[in-house]
Each structure stands twice: as C-alpha cells, then as structure tokens.
Amino acid sequence: MATIKREPDAGTSIPNGRSGGSNVTVPTELNDIERLIYTTVAEYQDGLPVTDLVPKIPSLSQEDILENVNALSKKSLLEFQMIGIATYVRIIELKDYQKTSSLDSDSKLIYNWIRDSGSEGIWTKDLKKHTNLHINVVNRVLKALEHKQLVKSVKHVKWPTRRIYMLYDVTPSSEVTGGAWYTDQELDTDFIETLAVTCYKYIYSRSFPRDKSIIYRAGYDHYPSAAEVKRFIQEKRISSVELTIQDINCLLDLLVHDDMIEKLMPFGMSMEEMDDDEDSKGDSIEWVYKVIDRTIISPVATKTPIDALSEVPCGTCPVFKFCTEDGPISPFNCQYYQKWLDF
Amino acid sequence: MVKFLEEPTLEVINQAFSWETAECTIAGRVEAYSCKSAGADKKLFKQLESKYSFDIASSSFSPEDRHINNVVSPFGPLDKAASRKTLFYLLATLNAAFPDYDFSEVRPDQFSKQISTQMVINSVNTTLFNLGNDVIVNRYRLWDVLDMIVELGDCDVYSFIPDMDDDPMGEEGSIIDSPEEDESEYEDDDNE
Numbered sequence: 174m175a176t177i178k179r180e181p182d183a184g185t186s187i188p189n190g191r192s193g194g195s196n197v198t199v200p201t202e203l204n205d206i207e208r209l210i211y212t213t214v215a216e217y218q219d220g221l222p223v224t225d226l227v228p229k230i231p232s233l234s235q236e237d238i239l240e241n242v243n244a245l246s247k248k249s250l251l252e253f254q255m256i257g258i259a260t261y262v263r264i265i266e267l268k269d270y271q272k273t274s275s276l277d278s279d280s281k282l283i284y285n286w287i288r289d290s291g292s293e294g295i296w297t298k299d300l301k302k303h304t305n306l307h308i309n310v311v312n313r314v315l316k317a318l319e320h321k322q323l324v325k326s327v328k329h330v331k332w333p334t335r336r337i338y339m340l341y342d343v344t345p346s347s348e349v350t351g352g353a354w355y356t357d358q359e360l361d362t363d364f365i366e367t368l369a370v371t372c373y374k375y376i377y378s379r380s381f382p383r384d385k386s387i388i389y390r391a392g393y394d395h396y397p398s399a400a401e402v403k404r405f406i407q408e409k410r411i412s413s414v415e416l417t418i419q420d421i422n423c424l425l426d427l428l429v430h431d432d433m434i435e436k437l438m439p440f441g442m443s444m445e446e447m448d449d450d451e452d453s454k455g456d457s458i459e460w461v462y463k464v465i466d467r468t469i470i471s472p473v474a475t476k477t478p479i480d481a482l483s484e485v486p487c488g489t490c491p492v493f494k495f496c497t498e499d500g501p502i503s504p505f506n507c508q509y510y511q512k513w514l515d516f
Numbered sequence: 517m518v519k520f521l522e523e524p525t526l527e528v529i530n531q532a533f534s535w536e537t538a539e540c541t542i543a544g545r546v547e548a549y550s551c552k553s554a555g556a557d558k559k560l561f562k563q564l565e566s567k568y569s570f571d572i573a574s575s576s577f578s579p580e581d582r583h584i585n586n587v588v589s590p591f592g593p594l595d596k597a598a599s600r601k602t603l604f605y606l607l608a609t610l611n612a613a614f615p616d617y618d619f620s621e622v623r624p625d626q627f628s629k630q631i632s633t634q635m636v637i638n639s640v641n642t643t644l645f646n647l648g649n650d651v652i653v654n655r656y657r658l659w660d661v662l663d664m665i666v667e668l669g670d671c672d673v674y675s676f677i678p679d680m681d682d683d684p685m686g687e688e689g690s691i692i693d694s695p696e697e698d699e700s701e702y703e704d705d706d707n708e
Contacts, residue, residue, distance in 0.1 A: 297615070297616045298616040312615070333621060334622065335616065
C-alpha cells in the first residue's frame with residue numbers, strides 16, 4: 174500500500190476538535206471493534222501513532238487492535254503515514270473514501286499528494302518527484318481525476334505557467350490568487366492607488382484641526398489607528414472584496430514609505446512598555462498615523478533642513494586638527510565661533 | 517498536434533551540450549518537433565481562436581474591440597488565421613518541451629521574431645565560442661545537422677522571452693544568458 178513520507182511534527186497526538194468522532198460519519202458496515210477504532214482515530218485530524226492506540230482503547234487487546242486496524246486499512250478506511258520513524262494511522266473520511274475507493278494505486282497516490290497540498294496546490298514537477306511516476310502516468314491520472322471533478326488546475330499568480338493542481342472543492346489560498354491586490358492574476362494598481370488615496374484623505378482629515386492656523390498639541394491622542402482606517406474604508410464600501418487588517422497595514426506602510434504619512438506610537442506609551450521579545454513585532458502596539466504636513470512655515474523651517482554638525486564651525490574649520498584647549502589655536506579664541514555666535 | 521521527433525543526430529549533439537567553465541555549468545538541448553496540420557490539440561487551438569479571431573457576427577465595433585482584433589504580433593496581425601497558427605504551434609511546442617508548464621496564456625508579445633536566421637546562427641556561435649565550446653559547431657556540425665532536419669534557409673526564428681519569475685529554464689541556481697537559448701526554428705510546411 175502506498176505510504177506518504179512526511180517530516181516529523183513537533184507535537185504529539187492531540188485530539189483536534191472532534192470529540193468521540195461525533196462529526197464524522199462512520200461507515201455502516203463495520204463491526205463494533207472496527208467502529209470503536211475508527212471513531213478513536215477520527216479524533217485525531219492528523220492521525221496518531223499506531224502504538225498510541227493501545228493505551229487509548231484499554232478494552233481491546235493489542236492483537237485485536239492491530240488486526241482490526243489492518244482490516245480497516247484493507248477497506249481503505251484508514252491510511253498509514255510515516256512521520257519520522259513512527260507509523261501514524263489516519264482515517265479516510267467517508268466522503269473521501271467514496272471518491273477515492275475506485276481509484277487505482279497510482280491515482281490514489283497522486284490524489285493524496287494533491288489533497289495534502291491543501292489550498293496551496295502542488296506543481297506537477299513536485300508531484301513527479303514525490304511519487305516517482307513518469308510524467309505520462311501523472312498526466313493520464315490528472316486528466317482522469319479532472320474528468321471526475323476530483324481535482325482542478327489553478328494558476329499561481331507568482332508562476333502563471335506552472336501546472337499546479339488542487340482538490341476540486343478547495344479554495345485557492347491568497348498566496349496563489351495574490352489576495353486582495355490581484356484581479357485576474359494581475360496586480361490591480363488602480364485599485365491599490367484608489368484605496369491608498371482614500372486612506373490618506375481620511376488620515377488627513379484626522380491629522381489637523383478644522384482651523385488650519387493651528388496644529389494639535391503634542392499630547393494629542395486621537396490620530397487614527399489602522400483599525401479605524403479599516404472601519405472607514407469598510408463603511409465607504411469602496412472595495413468589493415473584503416479587506417483584512419493586514420491589507421490595510423500594507424496600504425498604510427505604502428503611504429509611510431512614500432513619505433506621505435508617519436507612523437507614531439500612541440502618546441503616553443513609554444519605551445519600557447514595548448515588548449523586548451523580537452517575535453511579537455510590536456503587534457500589541459496600536460500604531461497611529463498622521464499625515465506629514467510640509468506646508469507648515471516656521472522661522473527655522475524656511476531654511477532647507479540642515480545637519481547640526483555641519484552648522485557648527487568645527488565642521489568646516491581648516492585648522493580643526495590643531496585646535497586644543499590650551500594651544501595657540503583653541504575654542505576660546507576661535508574667530509569662526511565669534512562670527513557664528515555674533516547674531 | 518506537435519510531436520517530439522526522435523533524432524539520433526540531435527542526441528549526439530545534446531550529449532555534447534553540457535560542459536563546465538570556471539564560472540558556470542552549461543546545459544542545453546536541441547529538440548525537433550513536427551507540426552501536423554490536423555488540429556489534435558483542439559483545446560489549445562480553440563482557446564486561441566476565440567481569444568484572437570475577429571468574428572464579424574458577434575463582436576461590437578467599439579474602439580477597444582477593434583484594437584484588440586488588429587493586434588500586431590511578431591507573427592503578423594492576429595486576425596489572420598496564418599498568424600494565429602504560428603502562435604498556436606509555438607505554444608504547443610513549448611507545452612510539449614516543458615511538460616510541467618502550461619504556456620497557453622502566454623502573450624504574443626513575449627515572443628520576438630529574429631531578423632534573419634544567419635544572425636541567429638552567428639549569435640549562437642559567438643555565445644558558444646565565448647563559453648569555450650567549439651566542438652558543437654565544428655566537430656558535431658550543429659548547423660549542418662539542423663539544416664538536414666529543417667531547411668534553415670526556409671526558417672523563421674522566434675525567441676521566447678518569459679517573465680522574470682516564470683522561466684522554465686530559470687530554476688534555482690541558473691543564470692540565463694540570452695533569450696536565444698529559448699528559440700524555436702519554425703519551418704512552415706504549408707506555405708502556399
């Protein structure tokens with residue numbers, strides 16, 4: 174029987190949501206022991222090591238368990254998988270079973286690899302590599318599976334010419350479709366620009382008071398956060414697709430990088446409050462955004478931005494190297510300072 | 517339908533087409549495919565026909581539509597059946613040569629028609645000699661062999677320029693030298 178080799182998982186077998194296999198349809202033609210084993214294994218969505226079954230079902234002897242596991246496997250209701258060095262056993266759900274019981278072993282192998290690729294899909298080149306089947310066999314099987322509406326081919330936005338397949342009723346992940354920013358495999362730049370402009374306008378309206386001759390005090394804490402921008406966008410119904418907070422963050426980062434807005438820490442938050450843990454990446458901080466206003470005129474700001482160090486006379490002093498506190502040339506008798514400070 | 521042709525003379529060349537220099541390893545292949553005019557690859561053919569052909573009965577006469585229908589491609593205007601056929605054969609050949617890829621959505625502007633076969637020959641020769649290999653041309657007589665299979669004098673040469681990330685030859689670790697590496701010599705048998 175074809176087995177699938179997988180890398181070992183960090184975790185051990187933990188029941189995954191389904192209790193007592195209650196959400197799983199149990200095939201009717203099983204005897205009591207088989208049913209018990211089937212429902213026990215059903216609790217573990219990713220399977221569990223065969224050896225773990227013995228302590229989990231104390232009412233059955235080890236021989237009974239192994240015998241019936243093999244019987245179920247022959248009926249294609251359980252499948253084996255090597256994870257690391259342990260043999261795991263996993264149920265084949267009834268709906269899968271019905272679809273795949275009529276497949277030959279090559280087809281089943283390919284079907285399982287496609288199923289395991291989930292919403293990312295699998296490339297035919299990888300399918301060939303993992304199954305060791307000739308490309309002609311793979312093509313024949315894929316054609317048959319497509320005909321039976323068990324699998325479908327999808328286009329990946331990153332590699333549009335690769336032949337990638339996934340199960341028929343699986344929705345492609347946003348990696349494959351490009352997510353909110355791609356329409357028909359192409360980057361929808363108009364859409365992105367419209368949204369970015371809308372975000373900017375909203376942030377602008379919250380960055381300055383109505384009266385344009387004043388600005389908010391330093392402690393102003395009602396600049397909009399990403400969540401508020403998201404709510405605004407949703408209320409305006411500009412986007413026909415649902416935008417996630419990550420999408421909004423992408424737009425805001427875009428504006429920050431284009432130097433249109435600045436990202437500020439909410440006022441009152443001190444540096445100590447920031448998490449030292451690299452992994453949290455400031456997720457717990459709710460950043461706020463403010464438009465960078467370049468129209469503010471101030472006496473100092475009329476000049477082009479300058480670097481303090483080059484303004485100080487020492488920066489351009491021809492005798493800098495000779496200057497010491499107690500020498501003939503010193504800061505005390507420096508004529509450049511005299512000139513600079515003589516305002 | 518395009519069909520891969522087994523040509524022992526080409527296989528001899530292909531064996532010589534892999535060598536190493538101080539900076540890189542070079543691997544190349546020359547393959548011959550025959551284009552039969554029986555449209556067995558019906559699905560691809562129908563797809564292309566509906567995409568590019570000008571159907572008087574059903575299309576509107578809006579400016580955008582007219583523009584699409586007069587798309588000038590390296591194969592000629594796409595509202596001519598002969599141009600579409602060239603595109604079809606090229607895409608079908610690419611599909612046959614790279615079975616893990618599907619080139620049906622490739623745009624005509626990703627191909628470029630080379631000015632003359634002689635220039636292509638010169639360019640390939642230069643590339644090969646610069647990479648330190650003259651046996652393919654001089655000892656294995658690459659161009660003589662090709663001339664026997666397709667008449668070089670009667671050929672149009674097209675180059676396929678894939679998008680950056682999407683190159684079947686551009687898998688990890690490779691450096692793509694020139695688009696000439698990806699070319700098809702196309703001899704039009706049904707030239708009336």
